[in-house]
Amino acid sequence: MELIRGIHNISPAHHGCVLTIGNFDGVHRGHARVIKNLVDKAQHFQLPAMLMTFEPQPQERFLGDRAPARLSLLRDKLQLLEELSVERLLCVNFTQSFATQSAKTFIKDLLVDKLGVKYLVVGDDFCFGKGREGNFEMLKAAGKEYGFSVVSTQSFLVGSHRVSSTAIRAELALGHLEQARRMLGHPFVLTGRVAHGQKIGRTIGYPTANIALKRKVVPVRGVFAVKVYWQDSDIYEGVANIGFRPTVQGQTCQLEVHLFDFDGDIYGQRVEVELVAKIRDEQPFESLDALKKQIVNDANDAKALFSNDAS
Structure with a gap:
């Protein structure tokens, strides 16, 4: 797996991918389902499967010590993602300037011009850009304009349940390690x-x-x-x-x-x-x-x- 540390390290060779965006904290079974779909689509389009994540995680930037406890540090996340056949990991430095850029700039400059996204998977509650103005509907509209598909992670449940990092943290806090392991998948x-x-x-x-x-x-x-x-x-x-x-x-x-x-x-x-x-x-x-x-x-x-x- 290739690690791209920061937007400034994206090269022309990285143009063209299928992409998912998120914290992927813990790389749990729900994440694994999303990534499997991504890898399948990457094979279909004959493009690399890329994942974009953030350091620090956005809530850590905004909430500091009040942010939720991490399930995995970046080093641990890298290992788990590589096991799931992610080909490229773009780790974006979540600075104040990145957080306050416009949603349209994020889409046009990063997703379209730099990454050449063909297929995008995000949570339907994903917000981005200054004042959290960007959302799932804006991405779908941009997909129609620029020629990429946008799919919600809601489509990939584990059984009938939505596995979440929040639910896993709650089980760990209670000392329920077996329940947490079942949701994590490891x-x-x-x-x-x-x-x-x-x-x-x-x-x-x-x-x-x-x-x-x-x-x-x-x-x-x-x-x-x-x-x-x-x-x-x-x-x-x-x-x-x-x-x-x-x-x-x-x-x-x-x-x-x-x-x-x-x-x-x-x-x-x-x-x-x-x-x-x-x-x-x-x-x-x-x-x-x-x-x-x-x-x-x-x-x-x-x-x-x-x-x-x-x-």
Whole structure:
């Protein structure tokens, strides 16, 4: 898959495509249906299947810390989209100037002149341009004028349900990982690089890998049974805490993972942490001794879960 970083990197060779536009947060089963249709149309027209997305996501630009938690960072999204046979990903820098251009400029300059769109799939609630003046009806009218088809994502439901990133966030917030997995079509995974932490876990006999989440808002909180893997590694089972670590006055939301039967050095390694089951909510403890006792219980609960899954 070719990644085009920014409108300024669109070249004449990129003219001519079938296109879909959106955040595609989580790249869930609903997204997969849309992309399958796009890939089929691309083969029909013998054109590349292209997806346009935005960094930051529009709500992050407008709402800041009040924006919904992301299900996937750009790096994770790239991997999932490549698996679905997207040929080109245009990642648009969602700046103030881009957000305030006119809807007609977006259509004529970007969709028609630069990309040469032949077939376009967007949500029927898709709005764009200054003051959100552009909408689905305007795109359909432009399609008739410039010679491209416009289709709504509403046409591609999963069963009778509309799978949404919002619904998945709600299930994750409740700790319903299996329900979220069914809608995603893949496990929910957090990724990041292992960094040096305060090493408090080591002092109480439970060393942890500290993973910077690089997110303003995290969609899950609590203690989880997890599977962890990195490039060329085995899959390791473990227990993880996602939260602010109130017992040690943590200030930022962090992912800490204790791996079972592992004592290697993975500092600097980029890891994938698959959440398997929620064990409990995060809570403060009166002392490190009380925290250690709870970690023992959490580890035992996670091991029991994995043991039951294996039997």
